[in-house]
Amino acid sequence: xxxxxxxxxxxxTEGAIVQINCTYQTSGxxxxxxxxxxxxxxxxxxxxxVLDGLEEKGRFSSFLSRSKGYSYLxxxxxxxxxxxxxxxxxxxSNYQLIWGAGTKLxxxx
Amino acid sequence: xxxxxxxxxxxxxxxxxxxxLRCSPMKGHSHVYWYxxxxxxxxxxxxxxxxxxxxxxxxMPKERFSAEFPKEGPSILRIQQVVRGxxxxxxxxxxxxxxxxxxxxxxxxxxLVL
Numbered sequence: 001x002x003x004x005x006x007x008x009x010x011x012x013t014e015g016a017i018v019q020i021n022c023t024y025q026t027s028g029x030x031x032x033x034x035x036x037x038x039x040x041x042x043x044x045x046x047x048x049x050v051l052d053g054l055e056e057k058g059r060f061s062s063f064l065s066r067s068k069g070y071s072y073l074x075x076x077x078x079x080x081x082x083x084x085x086x087x088x089x090x091x092x093s094n095y096q097l098i099w100g101a102g103t104k105l106x107x108x109x
Numbered sequence: 110x111x112x113x114x115x116x117x118x119x120x121x122x123x124x125x126x127x128x129x130l131r132c133s134p135m136k137g138h139s140h141v142y143w144y145x146x147x148x149x150x151x152x153x154x155x156x157x158x159x160x161x162x163x164x165x166x167x168x169m170p171k172e173r174f175s176a177e178f179p180k181e182g183p184s185i186l187r188i189q190q191v192v193r194g195x196x197x198x199x200x201x202x203x204x205x206x207x208x209x210x211x212x213x214x215x216x217x218x219x220x221l222v223l
Contacts, residue, residue, distance in 0.1 A: 040219075042214040042216045044214070087152070095142070095164075095165075096154055096165065101149065
């Protein structure tokens with residue numbers, strides 16, 4: 001079966017750092033994506049990992065461990081506009097993505 | 110460069126009516142994917158199309174649902190005889206090529222069946 005787990009909701013403070021975890025058990029693995037989705041809007045691409053290790057892109061970093069079936073998204077210097085849902089998705093074939101239910105991140109002043 | 114466009118953004122239908130959802134991919138993209146998202150749930154793959162070809166429709170219900178991506182014009186997701194359980198957000202994504210490419214999403218169509 002295909003399974004992707006992320007926490008349902010997290011709360012953090014403006015200016016702080018937050019780590020959103022994602023664990024997966026899938027029949028195939030061809031890369032892991034993180035998307036950001038504001039309420040009522042389209043998911044927007046944040047990062048892609050296919051090899052183990054950390055990918056840094058500005059305030060956002062994403063980490064992957066294929067042997068552990070584990071990834072995290074790290075957000076630094078949190079801003080109020082970072083309040084959104086963060087979706088973890090695994091590409092299990094050349095094109096098919098399996099999605100987690102998303103983590104709703106609430107930023108408090 | 111315009112992003113992925115979907116219309117309508119909101120669609121209200123009564124049970125038994127037909128719903129037609131349209132998706133225009135990003136310029137230069139020839140691969141389209143349709144997903145359904147229920148509240149508090151992840152996106153669920155429905156169908157993957159290239160121009161004039163359905164590549165994978167394994168996530169789409171066999172009855173009442175159909176999709177096309179003609180040579181000219183947008184991709185269409187068609188739901189016949191809608192039921193309340195069809196109420197959801199339907200997202201379209203596109204990629205330049207199918208394999209190994211990042212998918213870029215449209216704003217979605219929110220379908221409400223009364």
